[in-house]
Amino acid sequence: MIRRIPASALEIPERLREAECAPEWLWIAGALNPELPAVAVVGSRKPSPYGRRMARSIAAGLARAGIVVVSGLARGIDAAAHEGALEAGGITWAVLGSGLRRIYPVEHTALAQRIFVSGGALISQFEPDRGPRPEQFPMRNAIVSGLSLGVVVVEGAERSGSLITARLAGEQGREVMAVPAAVDRPLGAASYRLLRAGASPVRDADSVMEALGIDRGERPDPPALTYKEEGDTLAERKVLDLLGSDHLSIEELSGETGFELPRLLSLLSYMEGKGLIEPVAGQGYARS
Template sequence: MTPAGRGIRLDDDQRLAWLRLIRSENIGPVTFRDLINHFGSGLAAIAAVPDLAQRGGRRIRLCSIEDAERERDGLARMGARLVAMGESDYPPLLRHLPDAPPLITVRGDAACLTRPAVAIVGSRNASVAGRKFAAQIAAGLGQADYAVASGLARGIDAAAHAAAIDTGTIAVLAGGLDQLYPPENIDLAERIVAAGGAHVSEMPYGWSPRARDFPRRNRIISGLSLGVVVIEAATRSGSLITARRAADQGRVVFAVPGSPLDPRAAGSNRLIKDGATMVTDLDDILSELGPMRDRTPAPIEIAEEAADDEPRPADVADDERAAILSALGPTPVEIDEIIRFTGGRPAVVHLVLLELALAGRLERHPGQRVSLT
């Protein structure tokens, strides 16, 4: 396995294999990482996937070489590129997440992604006061040498991006890099890139964002940041999803108090009641984050070379597979418990779980738990 901190280097064939793998059916970030770590490379994993899925109970669609090349070339035409987990331009804090995207697409200056970052999110229908405060906080964070991350949405997001353009801001998109949303912020998005900021997405080139893509996007906003500042979030705001993901990821959650008469502040006021750090000025953020800005947690490892001491089986005996299946059900159970219960080798258990995941029969849960769908 690639030693922690050394990073990886993908050649063109490996990068294309990674792209094919993550764009294939039933392969999300966790399954992707398990495949790479089990088989040692994207090329080997691609070759193994059809048989694995069939052993799990069905055939799945693999992304073709032609489709992957089309996406890669489309990104290149717009001045964007693919950055893999473990490469030097990949956001270091994001790499810590169990569900971190193995590949992100980046347009702009990737150096912005490796700086300490703070996310600012909030209401799309923001008040003038809310936008003004977001701009003040964003400008102050930039002067303190933090990058500002947000989602390019109307309201608070746009105010934060605009105020941090000169010091570096990161727009995390719910669709492909060529599908900027909302349309009225396209000019702002272009200014971000021109000034040395960056656009980031895990979605394919050409992908139009759907409602369910925004919560998925939000985990990246919080994941690449040390903390998340919530300004004017209603009780059902998407910003609260970002705050919840931030808390789950061990990030600091900040919230700006608002009038109890303003429904736009109900969610952020609730965050404060629930333990978020209240923000009334920039120092509330800087004093909290200062001691941790240079700390990088241990990364989730991913290998792109022959792996560790335990032999990696290519197949599993029927009795071993049956024992592992008997340990699974609709109730989530920790993978380590399955290993202890069955007495199977970890590599064998993980291979059967890969078979089930590729066949769409396995659901993954926080805390390394799995269940049958």
């Protein structure tokens, strides 16, 4: 279920509650534990294989140490960071530049589903049905850094949006970190600029934690979020009847069933685990 809560609520990490960028309201789907340390990992939407590998590796290491990985669900580095945390069995929070019923980019709907059912959270300051708009992404970036102890930038061009996140992080008193990249390539421009300005160079999760002064610890078990509800068999039947012999997108299933996105995503994950349905790359779900 999508919940609207004031940004001043105790459920919101104190870091964000006290930040100037904090909006009046936040819409949240999933679990948001304000006691957990969190680090943002951001960067280019079109990274090199090196950048993607570094983002995934750093995020996985942070997740194994019990640190929440925060990012913006964008293509490229954001997606790699979320995926790295999930693959390590950790928790990740995705801050959207759109409403929670308008997952953007659309091809990351399945990734949003995995974040939700794995004990993470989808977060937005925009009403659930609001679509993506260019002016909303810098606002999203402020929430990403506001939730975090520090921001790690992994690759970015001279005008990369990750530089906005890094600037906001500095203004918020957060630690700014950058992964060194090839300075003779456009994707190395953001890291070079940040490192010259005094950002901490990092190469793995250990160096991130060292920059933040965090001791390694045991990873807490992420809260289980599975679809358990009376009448689930009827809900499954409704989805199966709709799928028939064809596939449907998440948006089509939500419209036809009347289920809000978080409930639907949890149900679909549950059904996939039972072998009733299977994802169709970029196109939603079909019967198994």
